[in-house]
Structure formats: structure tokens, C-alpha cells
Amino acid sequence: MNVQTQNPALAAVGVAHAHHYPAKMPVVGNARLYRIVVIGLLALAVLTPVGLIIYQSFLTGPFFSPRAALGLDAYAYVFTDRNFYKALGTTAVFAFGMVAIAVPLGGLLAFLITRTDIRYKRLLEILVLVPMFISSIVLAFGYTVSVGPTGFLSLAMRDLIGIVPWNIYSLTGMIVIAGLSHVPHVHLYVSSAMRSLPSDLEEAARTSGANIWQVSRDVTLPMVLPSIVFAASLNVLLGFETFGIPLVLGDPNGIMVLTTYIYKLTTLFGTPTYQLMAVVAVVLLLITLPLVWMQRRLLRNARRYAALGGKGSRVATLKLGRNGQLVALGVIGLWLFVSVVLPIGGITVRAFVDAWGEGVNLLDQLTLANFARLTEVPSLVRGMINTVILSVVGGAVAVGIYLLVGLAGHRNHGLSNTVLDYIVLLPRALPGLVIGLAFFWVFLFVPFLTPLRPTLFSLFIAYVVVGLSYGLRLLQGTLIQVAPELEESARTTGATIGRTWRDIVIPIVRPGLAGAWALIMIIFLREYATGVYLMGAGTEVIGSLMVSLLTTGAMNTIAALALISIVLTGAGLALALRLGARIHD
Amino acid sequence: MTELVVNNVQKWLGGLQILKGASFTAERGSIVALLGASGSGKTTLLRCVAGLEQPEIGRIVIGDKTVLDGERKIALPPEQRNIGLVFQSYALWPHRTVRENVGYGLKLRGVAPAEIGRRVQAILERLGLGHLADRYPSQLSGGQQQRVAICRALVYEPRVLLLDEPLSNLDAKLREEARYWIRKLILDLEICAILVTHDQSEALAAADNILLLQDGRIVQQGTPQEIYSNPNSFYSADFLGANNIIKGRVQTLDGAKATIGGEGWSLPGVVRDAAGVSGNSDATAVIRVEQISVSDKAMEGGFEMDLDDSIYLGDRWEYRLHRGGLIAKANGALQIAPGKVWARIPSDAVWVFPAQK
Numbered sequence: 001m002n003v004q005t006q007n008p009a010l011a012a013v014g015v016a017h018a019h020h021y022p023a024k025m026p027v028v029g030n031a032r033l034y035r036i037v038v039i040g041l042l043a044l045a046v047l048t049p050v051g052l053i054i055y056q057s058f059l060t061g062p063f064f065s066p067r068a069a070l071g072l073d074a075y076a077y078v079f080t081d082r083n084f085y086k087a088l089g090t091t092a093v094f095a096f097g098m099v100a101i102a103v104p105l106g107g108l109l110a111f112l113i114t115r116t117d118i119r120y121k122r123l124l125e126i127l128v129l130v131p132m133f134i135s136s137i138v139l140a141f142g143y144t145v146s147v148g149p150t151g152f153l154s155l156a157m158r159d160l161i162g163i164v165p166w167n168i169y170s171l172t173g174m175i176v177i178a179g180l181s182h183v184p185h186v187h188l189y190v191s192s193a194m195r196s197l198p199s200d201l202e203e204a205a206r207t208s209g210a211n212i213w214q215v216s217r218d219v220t221l222p223m224v225l226p227s228i229v230f231a232a233s234l235n236v237l238l239g240f241e242t243f244g245i246p247l248v249l250g251d252p253n254g255i256m257v258l259t260t261y262i263y264k265l266t267t268l269f270g271t272p273t274y275q276l277m278a279v280v281a282v283v284l285l286l287i288t289l290p291l292v293w294m295q296r297r298l299l300r301n302a303r304r305y306a307a308l309g310g311k312g313s314r315v316a317t318l319k320l321g322r323n324g325q326l327v328a329l330g331v332i333g334l335w336l337f338v339s340v341v342l343p344i345g346g347i348t349v350r351a352f353v354d355a356w357g358e359g360v361n362l363l364d365q366l367t368l369a370n371f372a373r374l375t376e377v378p379s380l381v382r383g384m385i386n387t388v389i390l391s392v393v394g395g396a397v398a399v400g401i402y403l404l405v406g407l408a409g410h411r412n413h414g415l416s417n418t419v420l421d422y423i424v425l426l427p428r429a430l431p432g433l434v435i436g437l438a439f440f441w442v443f444l445f446v447p448f449l450t451p452l453r454p455t456l457f458s459l460f461i462a463y464v465v466v467g468l469s470y471g472l473r474l475l476q477g478t479l480i481q482v483a484p485e486l487e488e489s490a491r492t493t494g495a496t497i498g499r500t501w502r503d504i505v506i507p508i509v510r511p512g513l514a515g516a517w518a519l520i521m522i523i524f525l526r527e528y529a530t531g532v533y534l535m536g537a538g539t540e541v542i543g544s545l546m547v548s549l550l551t552t553g554a555m556n557t558i559a560a561l562a563l564i565s566i567v568l569t570g571a572g573l574a575l576a577l578r579l580g581a582r583i584h585d
Numbered sequence: 586m587t588e589l590v591v592n593n594v595q596k597w598l599g600g601l602q603i604l605k606g607a608s609f610t611a612e613r614g615s616i617v618a619l620l621g622a623s624g625s626g627k628t629t630l631l632r633c634v635a636g637l638e639q640p641e642i643g644r645i646v647i648g649d650k651t652v653l654d655g656e657r658k659i660a661l662p663p664e665q666r667n668i669g670l671v672f673q674s675y676a677l678w679p680h681r682t683v684r685e686n687v688g689y690g691l692k693l694r695g696v697a698p699a700e701i702g703r704r705v706q707a708i709l710e711r712l713g714l715g716h717l718a719d720r721y722p723s724q725l726s727g728g729q730q731q732r733v734a735i736c737r738a739l740v741y742e743p744r745v746l747l748l749d750e751p752l753s754n755l756d757a758k759l760r761e762e763a764r765y766w767i768r769k770l771i772l773d774l775e776i777c778a779i780l781v782t783h784d785q786s787e788a789l790a791a792a793d794n795i796l797l798l799q800d801g802r803i804v805q806q807g808t809p810q811e812i813y814s815n816p817n818s819f820y821s822a823d824f825l826g827a828n829n830i831i832k833g834r835v836q837t838l839d840g841a842k843a844t845i846g847g848e849g850w851s852l853p854g855v856v857r858d859a860a861g862v863s864g865n866s867d868a869t870a871v872i873r874v875e876q877i878s879v880s881d882k883a884m885e886g887g888f889e890m891d892l893d894d895s896i897y898l899g900d901r902w903e904y905r906l907h908r909g910g911l912i913a914k915a916n917g918a919l920q921i922a923p924g925k926v927w928a929r930i931p932s933d934a935v936w937v938f939p940a941q942k
Contacts (some may be wrong), residue, residue, distance in 0.1 A: 028660060028661065028662055029661070029662030029664065029665065030662065483674070483676065485672045485673075485674050485676035486676050486678055486679075488635075488637050488663070488670070488672070488676070489670065489672055489676040489677075489678075489737075490678070490689070491636075491637070491662065491663035491664050492635050492636075492637070492663045492664070492666075492668055492669065492670035492738075492747075493664075493669070493689055493690040493693065493737065493738070493741075494664045494667075494690050494693040494694060494741065495664055495689070495693055496662070496664055497662075499664075499693065503689070504678055507680045508678070508679065508680055
């Protein structure tokens with residue numbers, strides 16, 4: 001928020017930042033019109049669906065129904081529904097339970113990887129991020145087939161000891177699984193804070209007589225605390241928005257969270273209950289928006305800490321010793337086994353067998369029939385093609401859009417930049433399911449958009465908004481690395497701001513754009529919730545197909561689709577690493 | 586011919602006024618140095634001329650074009666000002682070769698490719714960079730990068746060349762060479778140049794005119810000789826040269842002549858800034874180190890002092906002197922043993938200013 005005051009007499013006193021002032025270029029020739037138009041269009045794309053949700057929540061029926069009138073009936077219904085409060089309570093328990101597991105583990109992992117001499121560091125750095133890139137619907141399905149009531153491992157365990165000592169179809173099971181799969185989100189932020197911590201601060205403590213444990217406790221931990229708090233709040237947010245895990249693991253036993261509550265409302269009385277869904281979405285927004293806003297402040301504080309840094313690298317590492325190595329690698333190995341090998345392994349086996357159970361030798365059941373069946377059903381074939389098109393081509397176009405938005409906000413300190421800052425917060429506060437639903441409504445509601453609804457364009461726009469905050473942050477992070485003098489020297493040489501962007505800024509950030517494309521591609525590949533409502537005949541995507549297939553119980557097909565999704569994501573990840581994407585930002 | 590007119594430029598940042606009405610002009614074929622401590626506003630002033638910052642008040646004319654006029658609400662962006670700016674960090678575009686860096690300004694001005702090639706090669710040859718045209722900036726040394734940056738800013742013949750601390754990233758030996766050839770180049774090409782620096786020797790050696798800035802104001806301007814030998818304020822006197830700063834009390838005052846003294850000492854001097862200097866008021870005197878000559882033999886009119894130590898500095902000796910509360914440094918060619926010495930301090934070299942906080 002850098003609101004520049006034009007009138008010096010009205011200006012607030014801000015002496016402290018005298019030397020970090022943003023250059024205030026002459027208003028003429030500073031692409032003001034471009035910035036306003038781009039940010040305005042973005043505001044339209046974000047505010048229209050959100051506005052429609054809010055409008056719908058105050059109607060007594062679906063907005064297209066002639067009988068719909070303004071009223072609070074929907075709120076009255078939801079707020080008197082016992083199931084709603086149950087879902088709300090479950091969601092809160094789920095979110096905080098997940099944080100209680102993910103934060104300590106993620107922090108420990110970050111410490112082990114950045115601050116100790118643990119072996120296989122380079123490999124681990126990539127491996128620990130893997131759960132983050134797999135969609136939670138795939139993960140949840142993977143757990144079902146491996147450790148569900150009739151999962152491979154459960155059956156093996158029953159053979160061995162007579163009972164299955166776990167039940168993943170419970171709130172505890174959901175929390176453990178979600179907690180373990182969100183460890184990377186914590187690791188990412190905490191490890192990058194630990195890495196950017198100047199080593200001289202720790203060295204100063206060591207030369208003052210502290211041993212490395214004392215240094216970790218008294219210097220490192222307090223310094224990275226903002227990032228831990230940030231990661232925790234991010235995970236609370238993700239917990240409130242989660243959909244795949246409760247849908248797969250909670251639904252069979254009637255355990256509902258807010259998102260699955262919305263999903264179940266879809267066809268409550270045989271007619272669309274948009275107004276009720278809208279009310280729950282509004283409630284969700286009221287919970288998550290403050291969280292997002294708080295995170296934004298936290299992040300700024302965290303940056304302030306990091307900005308103090310001198311040289312970041314060359315950190316003296318803690319020697320683990322032989323036993324320490326074994327224990328540390330054991331902990332990480334166990335976690336990786338549970339959160340990567342179990343689900344992915346389960347899916348891989350399940351995708352190639354048709355039947356299994358007690359006394360069935362899986363080797364006898366090996367078959368490619370599940371994949372053969374995929375190619376026979378037109379909607380599934382389209383789903384795979386659409387997913388690839390949306391992520392590869394759509395991802396590239398989305399990076400282009402994020403670049404245009406990023407440039408509109410680049411070295412911009414006016415009111416429009418504040419608007420941009422706040423617009424980006426909104427999609428983060430809404431789960432993909434709700435954004436998809438809202439866009440579905442937009443495409444029904446706005447007459448000239450209606451013809452576009454059954455095309456991939458509707459999904460693409462929703463995806464762009466879902467990926468907006470992540471994608472824009474990637475792009476802004478890349479753009480900000482261009483030294484301001486490089487742009488200023490182009491301007492003084494005679495280039496307009498547009499020429500400067502074209503000839504200097506974009507060529508310099510090009511490698512970053514490729515990396516961003518690969519990461520956005522993965523985000524679009526794994527997306528499943530956004531398409532749940534938007535998807536129609538001709539616009540199927542793998543993730544949303546899995547959601548709708550769940551109700552039919554076509555496990556063979558889901559397994560094959562899930563494996564394809566994992567393979568595609570793996571390819572995307574390999575490409576991202578190859579292009580040098582900065583996953584660690 | 587006047588190429589640049591800066592008139593009453595004022596700029597605020599938040600509630601802080603960082604330029605408080607700077608005015609100056611610059612001529613073709615001469616170099617104006619903006620000299621001042623960090624935070625004095627010199628770089629901001631340069632950036633205002635370049636159009637990289639927008640002052641709230643003031644008027645700037647480059648050549649025959651008004652590029653800024655606070656009253657008429659004119660503020661042209663940098664690209665319409667026909668200037669060349671050499672950045673402290675050189676700011677060469679890393680993805681372009683030397684040839685492409687230098688030729689960019691000509692390309693933007695729609696010059697034919699053949700002509701661009703000819704003019705780029707000509708200026709690169711002139712600065713001894715002809716063989717480096719196809720290199721990328723990262724493959725050049727600091728000195729070479731700096732010359733490329735100057736070529737890039739000069740090749741399209743801007744009306745005004747702006748240099749922002751162009752020498753500060755060079756090592757000491759290169760810097761002395763660079764300030765010589767940069768001056769020569771500018772005079773040969775007969776362009777108007779503005780040089781921002783915090784280094785007094787750079788300003789003295791390279792500029793025809795020095796503007797001394799303090800706290801967003803131009804406190805003195807003149808030729809290097811005038812600025813150095815005729816300071817009009819304590820700040821000017823203190824900023825340039827190597828100085829002895831002496832606190833004392835005015836003992837006698839007769840027009841511009843004053844005697845300043847303290848416990849056990851008294852020196853005749855001249856008042857440089859009369860405001861705040863009166864009979865019996867506290868005062869501060871500035872004596873350039875090179876104005877004091879020291880001998881271990883009694884000399885006529887010599888000022889008796891105690892020598893605490895002689896420090897060897899390679900090309901000279903530095904003497905640490907005191908007399909009562911008066912502490913001073915002086916230089917000489919010989920080592921002198923500690924003890925009683927005689928110092929010659931000309932009275933017109935003892936500059937008396939109002940007491941400084």
C-alpha cells in the first residue's frame with residue numbers, strides 16, 4: 001500500500017523510509033491507462049463471481065427462477081440447520097488438527113534439511129514437496145485403496161494380526177492424512193526463512209558461547225517464528241477450503257465439512273438450492289478473508305525479518321552423527337512412505353488389477369483393462385485431452401495474463417495498486433469448488449457469456465482466477481528481480497514504458513516465465529474442485545471426472561484416471577525442475 | 586550556450602522536503618558537479634532532471650524544451666527529455682551485447698541500421714572498446730562496463746549528459762584516470778554534463794562549476810578554486826579539504842578581522858560568515874591542514890605549540906599538535922621529535938564561523 005499523496009501539505013509524516021522511496025515518475029507516459037484498464041478488467045473477473053455469490057445468498061430461490069425474491073430465507077434455513085453447525089465444527093477441528101500435525105513436522109523437516117548435514121539433501125529437497133503437487137482427491141483415493149477398509153495394506157494386516165488397527169474413514173483419519181500431506185506447505189515457508197537467515201547472526205551466538213542447540217532455540221527459532229506462524233495460518237486456510245479428503249474419506253460415514261456440505265446441498269430437494277450454497281460460501285468467505293488478510297500482514301513482517309539479512313548461504317550445519325542420520329532419515333522416510341508411497345503405490349497397483357481381496361493373488365489379476373476402458377468412453381477421453389489442453393496451453397496463456405497483470409502492478413504506487421493487492425486476496429479466500437460454482441453462475445447469469453459456458457473457455461477463466469494469487473506472486477517475484485536502473489536506463493535512452501517492458505523487462509524475466517508456466521501447469525493439472533460444477537459434456541477434466549465418478553463407485557476407472565493424473569503431474573514437475581522453476585519461493 | 590535551466594525545484598517525500606528550491610544553469614561544453622554528503626538531495630535533483638522523479642514545484646528546461654513546469658502542469662517522461670544518463674551501477678542490459686546496448690537509443694530514434702552500426706562502432710572505437718562490441722556486459726571488466734555505459738548515453742547526442750556517481754564503482758587508480766578522460770571527452774564533444782558525486786576530489790578535478798548541496802539546498806556554487814578557497818559557510822569549508830576544526834570564543838572583532846581564542850591560546854583570523862559572530866560569542870574556526878607549517882626551530886611570528894607525535898604517512902609526516910585546548914593536525918616532509926615546536930598559521934587561513942552545534 002503505497003498511496004502517494006499529491007499535495008505536500010496534506011502528506012503524512014513518514015521520515016523513517018526516506019531512503020527507500022519509490023521513484024515517482026511523471027504521470028504522463030507511465031502507462032496509467034494500461035494499468036487502470038488491466039486492473040479494472042481483473043477486478044471485474046474477480047468481483048463478478050464473488051458479487052454474484054453474495055447477491056444469490058440474499059435471494060429466496062435460484063437467481064434464474066422467476067419466483068426468487070430478495071430475502072433472508074436462505075440464511076434462516078442454514079443457520080437453523082443442525083448439519084451446518086456440525087459441518088462448521090468439524091471443519092474447525094479438521095483445520096486446526098491438520099495444523100497441529102503439519103506445522104511441527106514441517107518445521108522439523110525444514111530444520112533437518114537446511115540446518116543439519118543430513119544425507120541425500122538434494123534428493124530430499126524435491127521429494128518432500130511431492131505431496132503438495134498431487135491433488136487431494138487423488139491422494140484420498142490412494143489412501144482408500146491402500147489403507148481403506150478393504151485396502152491392500154489393510155487386508156494384508158488382517159491376514160497378519162486378524163484385525164485392521166486403523167480406520168481412515170473417521171475424522172481422526174482425515175486429520176492425520178491431511179496433516180501429513182500438508183507438511184510440504186509448512187516446510188516450504190520455514191525452510192526458505194531458515195535459508196535466508198544470515199549465518200553471521202548464528203555465528204555471533206556461537207562465538208558468544210552458545211552451542212548449536214541453544215543457537216537453534218534462542219536465535220534460529222525466534223527468527224523463523226514469523227514464517228512458522230505464517231505457515232500455520234496458511235494451513236488453517238487450506239483446512240477450511242479442503243474438499244477432496246473429506247469428500248472421499250468423510251462422506252461414506254456422513255462426516256461433513258463446509259465444502260462437502262455445499263456439495264451435498266446441490267440437490268437437496270431435487271431442485272437447485274443455489275441460495276443455500278451461496279449462504280455457506282458467504283460464511284466461508286467471512287471466515288477465510290480475515291485469515292488471508294492476516295497472512296498478508298504476517299508475510300510483510302516475515303519479509304522485514306528476512307530483509308535484515310546479510311549473506312544467506314554458507315550456514316554452519318549441525319553434525320548429526322551416524323545414529324542421528326539414521327533417526328532423521330528414518331523419520332523422513334516413514335513420513336514419505338505414509339504420504340507418498342502409500343497413496344501412489346496403492347493407486348498404481350489398483351490401476352492394473354480388476355479384483356482383489358482375501359486369498360486373491362494380485363499377480364494373477366494384472367490387467368490393462370482399466371486403461372482400455374478409458375479409451376472406450378468418449379467423456380473420459382475428452383477429459384484427458386481437455387486436462388492436457390487446459391494445463392499446457394491454458395497454463396501458458398494464464399502466465400501471459402498474470403504477466404500482463406504483473407506489469408500493470410509493476411513499480412506502480414498509485415491507488416490502482418492498492419486495488420490490485422486487495423483483489424488478489426479474494427480468490428485465495430475461496431475454495432476452488434466455490435469459485436467454480438460462482439463462475440458457473442456467472443456463465444448462466446450474464447447473457448452474452450452463456451454461449452461460452454459449454455466451452456473450455458469457462459473452465460479456463462475460472463482456473464485463471466483460482467491460480468491468480470499463486471501465479472501473480474510468481475510473476476511479481478520474477479519482475480521485481482529486474483534492477484530498477486535497467487528499466488530507468490531504457491527510459492532515459494528514449495524508450496517509452498511499453499518499449500521498456502518489451503525490450504528490457506520481458507527478455508530478462510523470460511527464464512522465470514518458463515518456470516512459472518511449468519508450475520501453473522501443475523496447478524491446473526491437479527485442479528479438481530473448480531470443474532465440479534462448470535464441467536459439462538465436452539468440457540470434462542480428469543479431476544472433476546473423478547469427483548463425479550465417486551458417486552457411481554467406478555473404482556477401476558477412477559484408479560486409472562488417478563494414475564494418469566499422477567503421471568502427468570510427475571511430467572509437469574520434471575519439466576518445472578528442468579526449467580529451473582523457483583519452487584522454493 | 587545554456588543547455589539546462591533548473592529553477593526552484595522542490596520535492597517532498599511524505600512530509601519530508603528533500604529538495605528545497607534548487608536553481609542552477611549549465612552550459613554546453615562544461616561540467617557541473619552536484620556535490621554533497623549522502624542525503625543532501627544531489628541524486629534526487631539529478632533524477633528530477635532526468636524525469637525519474639517528479640518534483641512538486643519547479644521548472645526545468647533542457648535545450649529549448651520545457652520538460653517540467655509545476656505551474657503549467659508539464660512533466661515529460663524521461664524518454665521525451667533527450668538526455669543521457671550514466672548510472673552508478675552502469676545498468677547495462679545483461680541480455681544485450683555491447684553493440685546492442687549502445688545502439689538501442691539510435692534504434693529508438695529510428696536511425697537506419699547501417700547508420701546505427703557505423704555510429705556505434707565509431708563511438709566504441711573512440712573509447713577503445715571497438716573489439717568488445719559482440720561481448721555481453723558480464724564478460725567485461727568494471728572499467729569497460731563504465732565506458733560502455735558512457736557510450737550508450739552519448740551515442741545519440743543528447744542535449745544533457747547526466748552522470749550519477751559514475752566513478753564510485755571503480756578502484757582508486759582507475760578512478761583518477763577515468764575522471765581525466767571523461768572530462769576530456771565531454772570538452773571535446775562540447776556537450777553539457779551534470780556530474781553527481783560525494784567525492785570532493787572528483788568534483789574539484791572534473792568540474793568547471795561545483796554546486797554544493799546541503800539538506801536539499803544549494804549552499805554555494807562556483808568554480809572549484811572559488812569553492813575551495815572561498816567558502817561562505819562552515820558546511821562549505823568543512824566539506825572540502827582536510828581541516829582542523831577549532832572551537833573557541835571571539836576575543837576581538839574588527840570588521841572582518843577577528844581574534845579567536847580559548848584556554849591558553851589565541852589566533853588572529855578572518856570572519857567568513859558574519860551571522861552569529863559577535864564580540865565574545867562562541868565561534869568555530871576552520872584551518873586547512875596544508876595551511877599550517879611546522880618547524881622545530883623558533884621562527885618569527887611562529888605560534889608556539891606542543892608536538893605530541895609525528896605519524897608516518899608514506900609521502901609525508903602528519904604532526905599532532907596542541908596548545909591548551911587547541912588541537913590541530915599539520916603535514917610536513919620531516920619527522921620532528923615530540924616537544925616544543927613553532928607553527929606558522931597565516932591569519933587569512935583562520936576562517937571564523939559561528940559556533941557549530
